[in-house]
Amino acid sequence: MSAETEYKKVTTNTLQKMKAAGEKISMITAYDYSFAKLFDAAGIDVILVGDSASNVMAGHATTLPITLDQMIYHAQSVVRARERCLVVVDLPFGSYQSNSDIALASAIRIMKESGAHTVKLEGGEEIIDSVKKIVSAGIPVMGHLGLTPQSINKFGSYVVRATEDTEAEKLKKDALILQEAGCFGIVLEKIPAILAKEVSESLHIPTIGIGAGGDCDGQVLVMHDMLGINTEFKPRFLRRYLNLDEQITGAIKQYVSDIKTKDFPNENEQY
Ligand code: KIV
Numbered sequence: 001m002s003a004e005t006e007y008k009k010v011t012t013n014t015l016q017k018m019k020a021a022g023e024k025i026s027m028i029t030a031y032d033y034s035f036a037k038l039f040d041a042a043g044i045d046v047i048l049v050g051d052s053a054s055n056v057m058a059g060h061a062t063t064l065p066i067t068l069d070q071m072i073y074h075a076q077s078v079v080r081a082r083e084r085c086l087v088v089v090d091l092p093f094g095s096y097q098s099n100s101d102i103a104l105a106s107a108i109r110i111m112k113e114s115g116a117h118t119v120k121l122e123g124g125e126e127i128i129d130s131v132k133k134i135v136s137a138g139i140p141v142m143g144h145l146g147l148t149p150q151s152i153n154k155f156g157s158y159v160v161r162a163t164e165d166t167e168a169e170k171l172k173k174d175a176l177i178l179q180e181a182g183c184f185g186i187v188l189e190k191i192p193a194i195l196a197k198e199v200s201e202s203l204h205i206p207t208i209g210i211g212a213g214g215d216c217d218g219q220v221l222v223m224h225d226m227l228g229i230n231t232e233f234k235p236r237f238l239r240r241y242l243n244l245d246e247q248i249t250g251a252i253k254q255y256v257s258d259i260k261t262k263d264f265p266n267e268n269e270q271y
Pocket of ligand 1: 210220
């Protein structure tokens with residue numbers, strides 16, 4: 001039986017059961033009510049209100065500028081649409097790195113003001129005190145390792161991470177530390193598939209991959225990339241399910257033309 005029929009509402013416990021049963025977890029980003037409603041009704045297990053909103057919604061080059069208030073606004077819109085899926089919200093850059101009290105205060109704001117179910121933080125050992133503090137306040141935390149876009153200025157590029165032994169060893173250790181600290185799952189972004197497999201097999205909590213191969217316990221994609229709204233981003237890991245860029249451009253061109261030629265509105269489209 002698939003999760004869609006078996007689980008009425010997806011919780012963090014559902015995800016643990018899915019991993020144990022070998023059922024893959026589906027996750028996608030969303031930032032607004034209308035798309036979240038479509039994704040939830042289509043049976044997605046998890047919606048991530050990602051700080052990728054900074055790129056795809058606001059047009060920034062990185063995820064760094066988005067604020068906690070802006071993340072809460074996006075999360076509120078998504079939560080209003082939710083019937084079944086689990087909603088995970090990114091803690092934005094600057095809202096948790098300085099100390100664990102600030103991290104907890106940020107997580108509490110997201111939970112209280114948006115009604116979301118969980119938060120996600122980027123990093124391993126460096127942020128473990130914050131993870132523990134948030135978890136001990138009763139807020140489920142998802143980790144995020146590998147390519148962590150909030151650290152782009154440290155990395156210098158968006159290339160595949162943990163290809164060298166030292167970084168791979170640190171990632172494996174970080175994954176175990178995050179699990180021990182109480183994380184209910186971990187996103188693994190843009191790392192070798194063989195490493196993601198090893199990490200996934202070493203954990204009892206699920207891993208959700210993006211550019212991390214098919215052996216993760218689930219997969220996540222950014223909605224604008226997989227729907228073909230954003231066509232400039234073409235990494236190898238991306239599967240495009242629609243070409244909305246072409247379809248929307250075509251529709252708008254037709255609309256403009258119909259107005260200019262006085263074809264729209266016609267007699268049946270007026271009162
Ligand atoms: O912000 C985001 O969309 C993410 C995904 C890429 C996992 O963190």
